[in-house]
Amino acid sequence: MTTQTHPVDHELIQAAAHVARTRCRGDNHTVAAAARARDGRIVTAVNAYHFTGGPCAELVLIGAAAAEGAYELDTIVAVGDRDRGVAPPCGRCRQVLLDYFPALKVIVREADRIRTVPITDLLPDSYVWADHQLEAE
Secondary structure, three states: OOOOOEOOOHHHHHHHHHHHHHHOOOOOOOEEEEEEEOOOOEEEEEOOOOOOOOOOHHHHHHHHHHHOOOOOEEEEEEEEOOOOEEEOOOHHHHHHHHHHOOOOEEEEEEOOEEEEEEHHHHOOOOOOOOHHHHHHO
């Protein structure tokens, strides 16, 4: 596991928290995500909860970013509604985020501490299916 920690992007946390407060309503949308694209733009999204395993906010964000022409993401964070704060990505999201963006940084909360870590720290010894992952090693 890498011990490198990156600066926390507080503007990104605020953007996700704002979307969680203003757009997450009811049981269908309970988590918001925000990501900073390499060009500096901030993209946001909310989850689409469904009992069959609807997509998490991080996965919806990948599509929203692509729709805006932002194909390279630098940092991502998820924030829960009802003031639940920063939430780590689930296992499926960790794998997808790593596959799409192997250099991505993720903002996570551990107890009372918020930090930014490489996606590879959240999914060590991951399955490699994409050629660009092999080139990065």
